[in-house]
Amino acid sequence: xxxxxxxxxxxxxxxxxxxxxxxxxxxxxxxxxxxxxxxxxxxxxxxxxxxxxxxxxxxxxxxxxxxxxxxxxxxxxxxxxxxxxxxxxxxxxxxxxxxxxxxxxxxxxxxxx
Amino acid sequence: xxxxxxxxxxxxxxxxxxxxxxxxxxxxxxxxxxxxxxxxxxxxxxxxxxxxxxxxxxxxxxxxxxxxxxxxxxxxxxxxxxxxxxxxxxxxxxxxxxxxxxxxxxxxxxxxxxxxxx
Numbered sequence: 001x002x003x004x005x006x007x008x009x010x011x012x013x014x015x016x017x018x019x020x021x022x023x024x025x026x027x028x029x030x031x032x033x034x035x036x037x038x039x040x041x042x043x044x045x046x047x048x049x050x051x052x053x054x055x056x057x058x059x060x061x062x063x064x065x066x067x068x069x070x071x072x073x074x075x076x077x078x079x080x081x082x083x084x085x086x087x088x089x090x091x092x093x094x095x096x097x098x099x100x101x102x103x104x105x106x107x108x109x110x111x112x113x
Numbered sequence: 114x115x116x117x118x119x120x121x122x123x124x125x126x127x128x129x130x131x132x133x134x135x136x137x138x139x140x141x142x143x144x145x146x147x148x149x150x151x152x153x154x155x156x157x158x159x160x161x162x163x164x165x166x167x168x169x170x171x172x173x174x175x176x177x178x179x180x181x182x183x184x185x186x187x188x189x190x191x192x193x194x195x196x197x198x199x200x201x202x203x204x205x206x207x208x209x210x211x212x213x214x215x216x217x218x219x220x221x222x223x224x225x226x227x228x229x230x231x
């Protein structure tokens with residue numbers, strides 16, 4: 001069973017536009033929600049992460065919005081650039097215990113010039 | 114900080130041979146490391162959790178006798194694919210659990226190892 005659902009599977013955005021990727025989870029024990037960026041042939045790199053005690057976190061052009069009651073969170077990439085073209089994974093875990101990350105299925109973002 | 118390396122970055126081996134992949138945390142100690150497998154255009158699939166000085170915990174469906182994991186020190190975990198077959202060809206990624214600047218546990222990922230079994 002997929003613990004974290006992610007959409008869309010792929011996304012094409014014009015340069016300068018806003019890229020939005022959505023994720024939903026079921027397990028209310030999750031209390032840590034990171035986003036990873038992965039380029040082809042490379043390992044995932046942490047982009048930004050949020051805890052459920054805040055509804056939004058912004059770092060540069062990247063913003064996470066978190067809706068605890070809906071059990072949803074999303075990544076917004078403002079002023080998208082061709083260099084942002086990559087696969088993005090949301091994930092969820094518990095900050096205590098095993099800290100296993102449960103990944104979404106990934107979104108392949110293409111930013112066209 | 115929080116750099117994780119993997120070696121080799123890619124390896125080609127013949128069917129029936131064994132391959133060892135190393136995962137090192139370069140600038141921090143990691144009591145826990147994780148091994149993932151990723152198929153093309155797919156998400157990461159957790160294979161096992163490796164704890165320093167103890168046996169690894171394997172996820173359901175992962176053959177522990179085929180994928181041998183050793184976490185002999187706080188900075189090194191190894192994955193050995195024994196008697197490799199073409200279906201074992203995949204991208205293997207490790208991560209090491211460290212502490213972020215905010216004090217949260219965070220998994221720091223290695224660059225991955227591309228295994229091709231001919």
